[in-house]
Amino acid sequence: MKKGIHPNYRPVVFQDASAHFAFLTQSCVECDATIKWEDGNEYPLYKLDISSASHPFFTGKMKFLDTTGRVEKFKKKYQKSGIGKQAEEPK
Numbered sequence: 413m414k415k416g417i418h419p420n421y422r423p424v425v426f427q428d429a430s431a432h433f434a435f436l437t438q439s440c441v442e443c444d445a446t447i448k449w450e451d452g453n454e455y456p457l458y459k460l461d462i463s464s465a466s467h468p469f470f471t472g473k474m475k476f477l478d479t480t481g482r483v484e485k486f487k488k489k490y491q492k493s494g495i496g497k498q499a500e501e502p503k
Contacts, residue, residue: 421440423455424439424455425457425458430466433465436455443457445458
């Protein structure tokens with residue numbers, strides 16, 4: 413391998429601030445902050461906005477939208493414009 417062309421691949425702690433969840437893995441991501449991990453070593457810290465601990469799909473706390481109300485609102489909005497109506501056939 414050539415020297416100086418590869419990124420710095422090292423252990424990094426990823427922390428989800430909203431869920432108070434962190435995990436240690438290997439990454440090339442650039443970080444300025446550091447954190448002391450459970451094993452006593454200090455690692456670079458990368459803060460996440462969302463992770464599997466806080467994402468609704470993985471937590472099972474998904475929100476179901478009122479789709480019928482949205483469809484009715486859409487139809488009402490474009491009812492007068494004539495968009496979506498089939499063209500009348502000449503007699």
